[in-house]
Amino acid sequence: MEKKIGLHKMAELATETAQIVLQSGGETHRVENIIHKVCKQFGYDNVESYVTPTGIFLSVWDDQDHVATSIKRINSRSTDLNKIASISKLCDDIKSRNLSPDQYSQEMHVLALKTVYPLPVQVLFGGISASFYALLFGGSWHDFGIAFFIGILIVLFNRLLYKAHFNIFLINALCGGLAVFIARFAGTYINGLQTDKIVIGTIMLLVPGLAIVNAIRDTMAGDLVSGTARLVEAFFIAIAIAAGTGSMLKLWYLFY
Amino acid sequence: MDTDLLSKILFATIGTMGFAVGSNIRGWKLLFTSLGGAIGWGSYLLVLQQTHALLLSIFIGALLVSLYSEILGRIFRVPITVFVVCGIIPLVPGSVIYYAMSQYVQGNFMKAMRLMMQALLIAGTISISIAVVSTFANIFQDLKRRL
Numbered sequence: 020m021e022k023k024i025g026l027h028k029m030a031e032l033a034t035e036t037a038q039i040v041l042q043s044g045g046e047t048h049r050v051e052n053i054i055h056k057v058c059k060q061f062g063y064d065n066v067e068s069y070v071t072p073t074g075i076f077l078s079v080w081d082d083q084d085h086v087a088t089s090i091k092r093i094n095s096r097s098t099d100l101n102k103i104a105s106i107s108k109l110c111d112d113i114k115s116r117n118l119s120p121d122q123y124s125q126e127m128h129v130l131a132l133k134t135v136y137p138l139p140v141q142v143l144f145g146g147i148s149a150s151f152y153a154l155l156f157g158g159s160w161h162d163f164g165i166a167f168f169i170g171i172l173i174v175l176f177n178r179l180l181y182k183a184h185f186n187i188f189l190i191n192a193l194c195g196g197l198a199v200f201i202a203r204f205a206g207t208y209i210n211g212l213q214t215d216k217i218v219i220g221t222i223m224l225l226v227p228g229l230a231i232v233n234a235i236r237d238t239m240a241g242d243l244v245s246g247t248a249r250l251v252e253a254f255f256i257a258i259a260i261a262a263g264t265g266s267m268l269k270l271w272y273l274f275y
Numbered sequence: 276m277d278t279d280l281l282s283k284i285l286f287a288t289i290g291t292m293g294f295a296v297g298s299n300i301r302g303w304k305l306l307f308t309s310l311g312g313a314i315g316w317g318s319y320l321l322v323l324q325q326t327h328a329l330l331l332s333i334f335i336g337a338l339l340v341s342l343y344s345e346i347l348g349r350i351f352r353v354p355i356t357v358f359v360v361c362g363i364i365p366l367v368p369g370s371v372i373y374y375a376m377s378q379y380v381q382g383n384f385m386k387a388m389r390l391m392m393q394a395l396l397i398a399g400t401i402s403i404s405i406a407v408v409s410t411f412a413n414i415f416q417d418l419k420r421r422l
Contacts, residue, residue, distance in 0.1 A: 045354070045356075046356060049354060049356075098297075098298045098299070099298070099299045100298045100299060100300050100354075100356065100357045100360065101299045101300055101301045101304075102299070103354050103356070103357065104304070104353050104354055104357050107353075107354050108352065108353075111352065135299045136296060136299060140296065141296060141297060144292070144293040144296035144297060145293060145296075145297060146293075147289060147290075147292070147293040148289075148290050148291075148292070148293025148294045148296075148297065149290075149293070151286045151287075151289040151290035151293065152286070152290040152365070154286045155283060155286040155287055155290055155316070155365065156370055170293075174297070215373070215374070215377065218373055219369060219370040219373050220290075222369045222370070222372075222373055223290065223294070223364060223365075223367075223369050224294070224297065225369075226364060226367045226369045228294075228360045228361065228363060228364045228367060229298070229356070229360050231363075231367070231398065231401065231402065232356055232359050232360050232363070232405060233356070234402075235402045235405045235406050235409070236356065236405070236409055238406075239406050239409050239410055239413075257372060257394075257398075260369070260372060260373075261372050261373075261375070261376050264373055264376050264377075265376035265377075265379065265380055268376065268377060268380040269380045272380060272381075
């Protein structure tokens with residue numbers, strides 16, 4: 020195993036790993052930890068890194084005080100908790116499994132290519148989630164059916180807008196608006212439908228859970244910049260949902 | 276234990292499972308994540324029933340979820356966020372924000388403001404309980420390493 024990896028290759032490898040974890044929604048604290056862990060395992064003890072939700076900066080020194088620096092801008096982020104878990108595990112296991120840099124790089128790329136659930140499964144579970152949350156917040160079984168249908172539509176619409184490179188604010192606002200519109204529309208044809216409960220159930224699909232958790236955990240780990248950035252993200256998503264549902268309600272009251 | 280409580284907990288579990296699939300959690304982790312949702316919502320409802328204190332119930336619910344995630348994360352060596360993110364989802368005040376907007380659109384400004392304030396307080400309470408658990412977990416780990 021003691022074939023040592025080159026300095027620049029090392030910086031590149033660490034950046035790649037960090038990029039995957041950060042883009043899957045990992046905390047910046049975890050990303051920095053992973054960078055240090057990977058570099059140490061491959062024989063570079065002297066590493067400095069600075070990670071924010073939108074970029075990775077790192078420098079690696081070798082024994083002769085040569086330095087390699089790498090900067091990576093992160094533009095798109097999604098939620099893929101499975102990838103975070105599997106890459107973290109791989110980094111932990113470098114030592115115990117005695118991986119060479121090449122083996123590690125290969126395995127990492129395999130993990131990076133692992134896709135999310137197929138779209139039909141995602142859509143189905145989006146519907147299930149929305150409908151059961153509608154029940155949870157006091158909906159009836161009629162509301163359950165409509166919420167299932169809207170949940171499916173919201174997940175599809177969400178993916179569509181994401182593919183079309185809409186920003187996160189607009190995506191959430193439009194999805195919120197769509198949920199209100201369909202719920203109200205169904206409410207005019209079906210008697211006794213509690214449209215509020217349906218909308219609440221579907222809104223739970225959009226709620227910024229990951230951003231809230233990351234904001235707190237980053238702040239507590241002393242990463243003030245990342246914590247604040249994530250907090251603003253969570254706040255903006257919440258505002259977007261409120262704006263989307265609110266304006267659609269207003270439009271509905273105006274025209275109906 | 277009445278059936279209403281049990282059915283609510285069941286709904287929270289399945290709803291959380293759906294959300295977890297959306298966050299791409301796989302295999303056995305899916306089961307434990309859904310269980311986290313059940314623990315959070317169950318304890319929230321129980322405390323709310325006993326004390327009628329909203330923020331206290333939210334605090335205890337989120338506290339138990341993060342404690343549960345912390346323990347599971349340590350046992351299975353999985354990032355703790357994997358479990359926390361989905362477990363707190365039922366507690367996140369999405370419904371309160373919606374009701375606030377609904378009141379505002381209907382012209383009840385004061386009611387809307389009160390609900391918005393409540394949503395902010397709930398979100399703050401969830402944050403504090405996660406922060407408490409992660410801080411104490413770090414201290415605990417530090418002590419273990421030193422001993």
